[in-house]
Amino acid sequence: MTELLMRYSPVAVAISLLVAVTASTSFGQAPVAVDPRVAVLLDTGRTALASGDLDRAADNFEAALVLAPGSTAIYLQLADLSRAKGLQGQAIHYYREAQETDPGNLAAISGEGAAMAEKGATAKAERNLAKLQSMCGSNCAEAGALASVIARGPLPQIKSAEATPQTANPVESN
Numbered sequence: 001m002t003e004l005l006m007r008y009s010p011v012a013v014a015i016s017l018l019v020a021v022t023a024s025t026s027f028g029q030a031p032v033a034v035d036p037r038v039a040v041l042l043d044t045g046r047t048a049l050a051s052g053d054l055d056r057a058a059d060n061f062e063a064a065l066v067l068a069p070g071s072t073a074i075y076l077q078l079a080d081l082s083r084a085k086g087l088q089g090q091a092i093h094y095y096r097e098a099q100e101t102d103p104g105n106l107a108a109i110s111g112e113g114a115a116m117a118e119k120g121a122t123a124k125a126e127r128n129l130a131k132l133q134s135m136c137g138s139n140c141a142e143a144g145a146l147a148s149v150i151a152r153g154p155l156p157q158i159k160s161a162e163a164t165p166q167t168a169n170p171v172e173s174n
Contacts, residue, residue: 038068042077049081057081072102079111086155088119106132110142113150120154 045060058081065074079094095112098105113128129150132143 035067038064038071038074041067042073045077045081049077049084054081054085070101072098072105072108075101076105076107076111079108079115083111083115083118088115088155091115092119104135106136106140106142109135110146113146117146117150117153118155122150122154125150 041060041064045057045064048054048057048060058078061074061077061081065071065078068074075094075098079091079098082088082091082094092112092115095108095115098108099112102108109128109132113125113132116122116128117125125146129143129146132140132146136143138144
């Protein structure tokens, strides 16, 4: 028994020391400094989105994402922009990206549910609503906003223009 203890105790001490050091390093990390250019780009993009200039808003948000990849705030802005363009599928993608970075983000969960409801996936939107209500209660703003979007129902589908037959003269071969 003593031989077994002598053989494995250095390994056990090394592993426990490794676990202790790696667990404590996450507490000592300095907060990530935000590039001031990102804040300017986000503000400019929000202003453009509010004024209806969707292309300019997209340019600003995408430039901000290049400077701060993985930023939850930028993904949320891109998702809101996609919903404004009527691209609910793309908005859902951005909301999910935001949730990968910050799983408990109430705005991302609510926005994803709203985009699903607008797309017609009411059952999935209701699952997001239930998740929100379990996290923050039924009185939080995000749950109320999602509940109102679900109550409104899906957006009308936009049909693409029907193909019309060509009336011009066909090209004649020689």
